[in-house]
Amino acid sequence: MPDHPALLVEDAAVSFGTTVALDGLDLRAERGQVTALLGPNGAGKTTLIRACTGLLDLDRGRISLFGLPPGHPDVLPRVGLMPQSTGAWSGITAAELLSHLSKLYSHPLDVAALMDELQVTTYARTPYRRLSGGQQQAVNLAGALVGRPEMVVLDEPTSGMDPHARRRTWRLVERLREAGLAVLLTTHAMDEAQALADTVHIVDRGRVVLSGSVAELTDEHSLEELFLAHTSGDT
């Protein structure tokens, strides 16, 4: 149903014992837009992603994807997840992993063409554990796209990538936006958020502390200055 946003998070709260991971977080991601989540380690980004995929239940609040609850069988094919680290068997090759993932969807992308596009083909037969961090990220990105989703969740998509691969990934994210996908991007890289995001949310201690378009937010200060001023990292 087109009137529902791709992702709507309202007053989301999750605690693990005495540790508060999400503390009344609100967020909205729309189709055809890149929404960036900026936050220090421990800000609650990974917890939010787990809650969005249905692996974690909220203590309070509500999450809906395309108007449906997380983990709903009709939602899962519509969302592609690119995990932050690994997410693959150590002995599987990139070609085998992507072929496996493609069999889970009704109209997957052609795996060979996808690997060509992301320049995975050269190491397609190498076991995942022998790939560099950047190569693993490229495979993970391909895995998020193979099912032709309406929304992708990219958890620090360019960490470990060399500058060429990084720019290639940026161009791909722009193409995803042009194709009408909702892109939810978590990143530590200010230049990445600045280059790609339509809307930026700065997250700290489980809640959004600052939101706006890049142009609005950077009117007087750089994104990094705002990040440092509004988050409580070790810096």
Place this chain on the structure above:
Amino acid sequence: MIDLTPRPGAAPRSQAVWAHARTEAMLLLRNGEQLLLALVIPVAVLLGGRFLGARYGFEFDQVAPSVLGLAIFSSAFTSTAIATGFERRYGVLERLAATPLRRSGLVMGKAISVLLVMAGQLVLLVALALVLGWRPVAGASQWAVVLVTAVACTVAFVALALALAGTLRAELTLALANLLHLVVAAGGALLIGVERHPEPWGTIVAFTPSAALGEALRATSAHHVTLLSLPVALIWALGGVLLARKAFRWTS
């Protein structure tokens, strides 16, 4: 350039589950350590039992069916625990749970992969045991007991493996699963009959799933029916599933 226009949809359930089962089975067979557990050790015990067993008081008609029990235990418990522990650690479970495979499909695919590997093991080991001279004599009622006990024990072993792998760190799961493999093989009445264990352990061990399976299989070389195996195996299967459902965590 590839067309990135969204066209989402889930594959037919059977296709997704079968794809997962095939991938897991392929990865398991490619792993040297797992292959050691699944085939090399059972074959070595079978050969040792045939050519050296009698010298140490182990008749081959008891060793052969016991080895089948060891093979079932190695696939259903040890391999499942180790593989799942690392799948959880590497984020494989988290990633696949967020695909149309879903958590239920992941568990079904894993179960089918265990059954595929186990079927291959049993065909090879039974063939080798027959070549080496094993001649089972049990009647239909004992074979029925063996079938139900083996299925229930497989469920129990897989469930206990998931409870272990879904709770502990992967390295600890690896160490504990290998240790339990040795302990259960030697002291869990899997390879050695309950009656040969010292008391009071002999009485206690009779109520474990490994003993239920071992005793049921060994009775195929005799003319008696091991009815106790059935309730023991079924209760462990039920308890194991309840424990796994409660304890298993998808993320590490």
